[in-house]
Amino acid sequence: MAREFTGKFARNPQLNSNGELHHLLSIEGLPKAILERIISTADSFINVAEREVKSVPLLRGRSVFNLFFENSTRTRTTFEIAARRLSADVFNLDITRSSTAKGESLLDTINNLTAMQADMFVVRHATSGAPYLIAQHVAPHVHVINAGDGRHAHPTQGLLDMVTIRHYKRDFTNLTVAIVGDILHSRVARSDIHALTTLGVPEVRAVAPLTLLPTGMEQMGVRVCTRLEEGIKDADVIIMLRLQNERMQGALLPSAQEYFRNYGLTPEKLALAKPDAIVMHPGPINRGVEIDSRVADGTQSVILPQVTFGIAVRMAVMAIAASSKVMH
Amino acid sequence: MAREFTGKFARNPQLNSNGELHHLLSIEGLPKAILERIISTADSFINVAEREVKSVPLLRGRSVFNLFFENSTRTRTTFEIAARRLSADVFNLDITRSSTAKGESLLDTINNLTAMQADMFVVRHATSGAPYLIAQHVAPHVHVINAGDGRHAHPTQGLLDMVTIRHYKRDFTNLTVAIVGDILHSRVARSDIHALTTLGVPEVRAVAPLTLLPTGMEQMGVRVCTRLEEGIKDADVIIMLRLQNERMQGALLPSAQEYFRNYGLTPEKLALAKPDAIVMHPGPINRGVEIDSRVADGTQSVILPQVTFGIAVRMAVMAIAASSKVMH
Amino acid sequence: MAREFTGKFARNPQLNSNGELHHLLSIEGLPKAILERIISTADSFINVAEREVKSVPLLRGRSVFNLFFENSTRTRTTFEIAARRLSADVFNLDITRSSTAKGESLLDTINNLTAMQADMFVVRHATSGAPYLIAQHVAPHVHVINAGDGRHAHPTQGLLDMVTIRHYKRDFTNLTVAIVGDILHSRVARSDIHALTTLGVPEVRAVAPLTLLPTGMEQMGVRVCTRLEEGIKDADVIIMLRLQNERMQGALLPSAQEYFRNYGLTPEKLALAKPDAIVMHPGPINRGVEIDSRVADGTQSVILPQVTFGIAVRMAVMAIAASSKVMH
Numbered sequence: 001m002a003r004e005f006t007g008k009f010a011r012n013p014q015l016n017s018n019g020e021l022h023h024l025l026s027i028e029g030l031p032k033a034i035l036e037r038i039i040s041t042a043d044s045f046i047n048v049a050e051r052e053v054k055s056v057p058l059l060r061g062r063s064v065f066n067l068f069f070e071n072s073t074r075t076r077t078t079f080e081i082a083a084r085r086l087s088a089d090v091f092n093l094d095i096t097r098s099s100t101a102k103g104e105s106l107l108d109t110i111n112n113l114t115a116m117q118a119d120m121f122v123v124r125h126a127t128s129g130a131p132y133l134i135a136q137h138v139a140p141h142v143h144v145i146n147a148g149d150g151r152h153a154h155p156t157q158g159l160l161d162m163v164t165i166r167h168y169k170r171d172f173t174n175l176t177v178a179i180v181g182d183i184l185h186s187r188v189a190r191s192d193i194h195a196l197t198t199l200g201v202p203e204v205r206a207v208a209p210l211t212l213l214p215t216g217m218e219q220m221g222v223r224v225c226t227r228l229e230e231g232i233k234d235a236d237v238i239i240m241l242r243l244q245n246e247r248m249q250g251a252l253l254p255s256a257q258e259y260f261r262n263y264g265l266t267p268e269k270l271a272l273a274k275p276d277a278i279v280m281h282p283g284p285i286n287r288g289v290e291i292d293s294r295v296a297d298g299t300q301s302v303i304l305p306q307v308t309f310g311i312a313v314r315m316a317v318m319a320i321a322a323s324s325k326v327m328h
Numbered sequence: 329m330a331r332e333f334t335g336k337f338a339r340n341p342q343l344n345s346n347g348e349l350h351h352l353l354s355i356e357g358l359p360k361a362i363l364e365r366i367i368s369t370a371d372s373f374i375n376v377a378e379r380e381v382k383s384v385p386l387l388r389g390r391s392v393f394n395l396f397f398e399n400s401t402r403t404r405t406t407f408e409i410a411a412r413r414l415s416a417d418v419f420n421l422d423i424t425r426s427s428t429a430k431g432e433s434l435l436d437t438i439n440n441l442t443a444m445q446a447d448m449f450v451v452r453h454a455t456s457g458a459p460y461l462i463a464q465h466v467a468p469h470v471h472v473i474n475a476g477d478g479r480h481a482h483p484t485q486g487l488l489d490m491v492t493i494r495h496y497k498r499d500f501t502n503l504t505v506a507i508v509g510d511i512l513h514s515r516v517a518r519s520d521i522h523a524l525t526t527l528g529v530p531e532v533r534a535v536a537p538l539t540l541l542p543t544g545m546e547q548m549g550v551r552v553c554t555r556l557e558e559g560i561k562d563a564d565v566i567i568m569l570r571l572q573n574e575r576m577q578g579a580l581l582p583s584a585q586e587y588f589r590n591y592g593l594t595p596e597k598l599a600l601a602k603p604d605a606i607v608m609h610p611g612p613i614n615r616g617v618e619i620d621s622r623v624a625d626g627t628q629s630v631i632l633p634q635v636t637f638g639i640a641v642r643m644a645v646m647a648i649a650a651s652s653k654v655m656h
Numbered sequence: 657m658a659r660e661f662t663g664k665f666a667r668n669p670q671l672n673s674n675g676e677l678h679h680l681l682s683i684e685g686l687p688k689a690i691l692e693r694i695i696s697t698a699d700s701f702i703n704v705a706e707r708e709v710k711s712v713p714l715l716r717g718r719s720v721f722n723l724f725f726e727n728s729t730r731t732r733t734t735f736e737i738a739a740r741r742l743s744a745d746v747f748n749l750d751i752t753r754s755s756t757a758k759g760e761s762l763l764d765t766i767n768n769l770t771a772m773q774a775d776m777f778v779v780r781h782a783t784s785g786a787p788y789l790i791a792q793h794v795a796p797h798v799h800v801i802n803a804g805d806g807r808h809a810h811p812t813q814g815l816l817d818m819v820t821i822r823h824y825k826r827d828f829t830n831l832t833v834a835i836v837g838d839i840l841h842s843r844v845a846r847s848d849i850h851a852l853t854t855l856g857v858p859e860v861r862a863v864a865p866l867t868l869l870p871t872g873m874e875q876m877g878v879r880v881c882t883r884l885e886e887g888i889k890d891a892d893v894i895i896m897l898r899l900q901n902e903r904m905q906g907a908l909l910p911s912a913q914e915y916f917r918n919y920g921l922t923p924e925k926l927a928l929a930k931p932d933a934i935v936m937h938p939g940p941i942n943r944g945v946e947i948d949s950r951v952a953d954g955t956q957s958v959i960l961p962q963v964t965f966g967i968a969v970r971m972a973v974m975a976i977a978a979s980s981k982v983m984h
Contacts, residue, residue: 054717054745054773061382063409073750074768081719081772084745089382089412094401104612112402112611115635116409117382283768284760307771389710391737417710417740422729432940440730440939443963444737445710 013135020324023135023144024317026153027194035162035198041316042163046309048085058319059088062119066092068147069125074283075147078307079122082314088120110134114142120318121145128152143321145314151187156317157282158191160310162199164302165237167309168278172199178231178273180207180263181241181290184214184252188282189241197221207231209263211252228263235273240265240281243290256289266292270300278302341463348652351463351472352645354481355522363490363526369644370491374637376413386647387416390447394420396475397453402611403475406635407450410642416448438462442470448646449473456480471649473642479515484645485610486519488638490527492630493565495637496606500527506553506560506601508535508591509569509618512542512580516610517569525549535559536591539580556591563601568593568609571618584617594620598628606630669791676980679791679800680973682809683850691818691854697972698819698965704741714975715744718775722748724803725781730939731803734963735778738970744776762786763793770795776974777801784808799977801970807843812973813938814847816966818855820958821893823965824934828855834881834888834929836863836919837897837946840870840908844938845897853877863887865919867908884919891929896921896937899946912945922948926956934958 012029016022021034048056064083068076076092083090093113104112110121120143123131128150135144148154169175177196183189183206196204197220206217207225217224225231232238243259253259265279279295281303287293295301340357344350349362376384392411396404404420411418421441432440438449448471451459456478463472476482497503505524511517511534524532525548534545535553545552553559560566571587581587593607607623609631615621623629668685672678677690704712720739724732732748739746749769760768766777776799779787784806791800804810825831833852839845839862852860853876862873863881873880881887888894899915909915921935935951937959943949952959 050773051717054719061380063382077747077749078772080747081745089409091405091408093405105615108612111632112635115632116406116639117378117636284764287761304767304771307768308773311772389707391710417737419733419736421733433943436940439960440963443960444734444967445706445964 013132016324016326018325021317021320022324023131023146024155024321025131025135025144025146027155027158027191027198028153030194030198032198032200035159035195038159038313038316038320039163039166041320042159042309042313043167045085045312045315045319046167048312048315055085055087057087059083059086059119059322062088062322063117064088064090064120064122064318065113065118066090067095067113067121067123067125068093069095069123069130070148072124072148075124076122078310079145079147079314082311083120083122083318085311086315086318088318106130106133107137110137114139118142120322122147124148126150141326143318143324145317145321148187151185153191154187155191156310156314157188158195159317160306160313161188161192161239161280161282162195163309163313164278164280164306167305168302169236172196172201175201175236176203176205176234176274177201177237177239178205178207178225178235179239179241180228180231180265182212182243183208183217183241184212185244186241189239192239193220193222205231205235207263209253228265228269229272232265232269232273232277235277238265238270238273238277238279240279240285240291242282242284243286256286260289264288264290264292265295267294267298270295270298276300280306283307341460344652344654346653349645349648350652351459351474352483352649353459353463353472353474355483355486355519355526356481358483358522358526360526360528363487363523366487366641366644366648367491367494369648370487370637370641371495373413373640373643373647374495376640376643383413383415385415387411387414387447387650390416390650391445392416392418392448392450392646393441393446394418395423395441395449395451395453396421397423397451397458398476400452400476403452404450406638407473407475407642410639411448411450411646413639414643414646416646434458434461435465438465442467446470448650450475452476454478469654471646471652473645473649476515479513481519482515483519484638484642485516486523487645488634488641489516489520489567489608489610490523491637491641492606492608492634495633496630497564500524500529503529503564504531504533504562504602505529505565505567506533506535506563507567507569508556508559508593510540510571511536511545511569512540513572514569517567520567521548521550533559533563537581556593556597557600560593560597560601560605563605566593566598566601566605566607568607568613568619570610570612571614584614588617592616592618592620593623595622595626598623598626604628608634611635669788672980674981677973677976678980679787679802680811680977681787681791681800681802683811683814683847683854684809686851686854688854688856691815691851694815694969694972694976695819695822697976698815698969699823701741701968701971701975702823702965704968704971711741711743713743715739715742715775715978718744718978719773720744720746720776720778720974721769721774722746723751723769723777723779723781724748725751725779725786726804728780728804731780732778734966735801735803735970738967739776739778739974741967742971742974744974762789766790766793770798774798776978778803780804782806799974799980801973801977804843807841809847810843811847812966812970813844814851815973816962816969817844817848817895817936817938818851819965819969820934820936820962823961824958825892828852828857831857831892832859832861832890832930833857833893833895834861834863834891835895835897836884836887836921838868838899839864839873839897840868841900842897845895848895849876849878861887861891863919865909884921884925885928888921888925888929888933891933894921894926894929894933894935896935896941896947898938898940899942912942916945920944920946920948921951923950923954926951926954932956936962939963 014023122145124147131146205223279301450473452475459474533551607629670679778801780803787802861879935957
């Protein structure tokens with residue numbers, strides 16, 4: 001029915017015609033109300049994780065398939081934990097060894113798994129857009145969660161950052177948030193910027209050398225800073241990005257030492273931020289490259305709580321998507 | 329006790345002395361009554377799979393070990409889903425990395441796993457007969473399910489084909505069934521022919537070039553057709569086989585293009601069959617080699633329902649075997 | 657609080673300040689009362705394993721992470737079975753493919769997994785002492801079980817040997833126990849000697865060629881025998897060790913044939929032991945190298961029951977550790 005009103009452009013493929021979250025593909029395009037619902041649902045699951053019995057029956061009897069076309073043990077494990085704490089049946093497919101290796105197409109693989117009565121696919125793929133393609137073709141009752149597609153998006157990582165910020169800062173509307181590091185290659189940075197902007201953060205800063213900054217930052221409402229000192233001055237939240245090893249040997253950066261000297265977060269530099277500023281990092285951290293161990297292990301670091309909140313937010317996304325109405 | 333009466337030949341190793349299914353090793357030698365019981369039990373499980381909570385407690389507390397000496401992600405996954413929907417505890421052993429790599433014999437491995445209180449082994453092995461060897465040596469209460477042994481048998485695949493045919497055609501006794509493709513190398517074809525004959529199908533046709541036909545087809549009660557047009561004429565059921573890539577480069581076939589021209593199922597050729605004929609394929613399909621996409625995705629294709637029925641039939645086999653009495 | 661009283665040396669890192677088992681790192685240093693509690697708890701779980709429903713709810717809702725930095729399918733499987741029979745949620749991490757491969761430190765990996773609300777780590781690592789390092793750094797409520805660290809210890813294997821001996825011999829205080837084979841490289845031998853001595857076995861013998869004997873055996877209260885005949889004479893229990901293939905080609909041994917001639921356990925040699933002596937082996941066995949098949953498969957062999965008891969003892973260790981009080 002909604003299709004009659006969408007006109008020339010298809011409606012947001014993540015939402016059903018009721019406007020409910022049906023797939024999670026990207027933070028881009030998620031309305032503020034849905035972001036806020038995910039964050040507050042995640043908040044309620046944080047308590048579940050601290051109980052001795054850590055499960056709730058919201059997905060009992062549902063089948064969740066982890067389809068990791070690209071290997072990521074940590075992300076896969078957090079999704080598996082999240083799904084099992086929701087009491088789902090979780091199946092990890094060793095895709096690299098499977099029929100796709102026999103030349104079967106991605107969509108034929110998906111169709112086959114759907115015929116095994118999958119209710120939800122958690123997809124990680126090296127190709128940007130692969131989860132969209134899958135979402136377009138699955139049966140109406142099936143949900144697709146993007147667990148990272150190429151350089152495009154990693155929405156649950158962005159969402160866990162929002163849960164973390166809300167947990168420590170309560171309110172988004174008076175914050176200064178600095179994102180520091182390899183913004184050019186980071187799907188986390190992209191997701192974070194969209195979420196922060198949507199949630200009303202008045203100042204988002206992208207802090208990086210020019211070689212690691214994408215163009216068009218200003219149009220996204222982001223202030224660009226090429227010096228770390230300027231970028232973190234009076235910040236409430238500092239999100240450090242991981243520096244991929246392969247960048248350090250490339251033409252984009254002179255050396256890891258030089259990078260650390262200019263952009264590594266040390267206690268001295270952290271002192272420029274607000275006294276109660278929190279330090280975040282998506283992990284795994286490179287100690288002594290993008291972050292000093294005294295900061296990573298210090299009192300302002302919330303890097304490990306981020307991991308805990310990551311499971312809560314994945315539970316939230318799965319529970320909300322699974323509760324959406326199937327529209328035909 | 330039964331042993332006294334078996335005389336010179338051992339009784340069917342799949343059945344206990346009560347004639348109940350204890351192991352599933354091959355469709356060859358299964359009495360019609362057992363085939364029919366498996367098919368009708370599978371039918372009842374199809375409904376389970378469509379419920380929101382997809383599990384039944386028939387194997388609660390039992391331990392099922394997936395022993396895949398040969399890699400097959402899809403088949404392993406369907407058995408895992410089936411066992412978990414029966415509420416069994418399923419353990420996937422990475423056999424290629426295990427003690428067998430340290431030189432332990434197959435039977436020592438099996439004895440060790442049995443000592444871990446295994447109740448059922450699902451075995452896939454490159455060597456024909458390996459599941460028989462295992463079945464002969466396990467403790468009396470342990471069940472062995474063959475998930476594919478060499479070129480010999482793949483009985484649950486054959487059984488799911490029977491469930492599919494019964495689902496769409498209701499009755500076997502007035503059907504014409506054409507099996508098309510690489511019959512020589514297909515363990516599915518072998519299983520299907522045994523099952524169809526036992527279930528009373530009056531006309532089974534083997535359709536293939538002479539280089540891909542085993543000898544002795546006529547003695548099995550099968551009509552041999554070397555032309556596709558003749559083979560599928562007025563057929564009720566067409567079972568397309570997968571063409572292994574390695575055959576196409578060998579001496580058995582000129583080229584994939586030539587094979588498709590002669591044996592590929594196109595809408596035009598399908599028109600020669602009965603108007604309500606169904607098209608089956610064990611998957612994964614090679615689009616444009618053995619089957620045209622318009623047929624694979626067309627209204628007569630039941631390829632994806634076969635996958636669904638495959639889980640139901642594996643549930644049925646496990647549930648029936650596990651309910652057999654232990655005879656000493 | 658306990659720390660104030662520990663003086664110069666840290667207290668046993670396996671016990672909490674109440675003296676309860678909190679981690680299992682090594683049999684060395686475990687008080688006799690704790691050894692006996694583990695053995696009798698394991699005894700009670702043997703019966704659980706023989707029931708049709710093999711699980712108890714002692715660890716329901718707890719998360720157990722299998723961290724196998726060194727591959728061992730069999731040991732990992734027994735721990736997984738044990739944890740699942742205790743109703744825990746078990747997560748197998750493919751560590752070789754994970755973030756540690758991206759250069760993350762062991763302790764950062766552990767901290768991350770702890771942040772995922774791990775309750776227990778089962779650790780196997782090629783480096784001696786790795787489980788100690790982990791135990792020193794985990795949060796107070798987390799338990800660490802050593803599943804084998806380098807050449808140092810493999811305590812659950814030693815404990816299952818004790819469960820086996822108690823099962824068949826009832827009392828330790830009048831036994832003669834012979835440990836035969838590659839004692840120099842065996843972490844099982846080391847664990848066994850500590851446990852047997854602690855439990856009051858009056859005569860423990862180390863039986864091996866001089867090249868496979870460590871120094872200092874006598875100081876551990878062990879009688880050294882370089883001839884098999886002398887070593888097993890009138891023994892109640894014979895523990896055969898596995899001969900690693902790599903030793904046979906090295907300078908330590910002339911050949912597998914020569915080793916078998918001198919130290920292989922044959923029925924003839926076994927006749928020198930007590931008539932009701934039991935024969936044990938940690939598996940996988942090398943038939944015809946350290947043990948004759950007639951002995952391995954004979955009536956005095958308890959090699960397969962050892963596997964069964966191995967699951968019971970792992971259940972016991974996990975259940976006891978998980979029930980220890982968290983001390984701050």
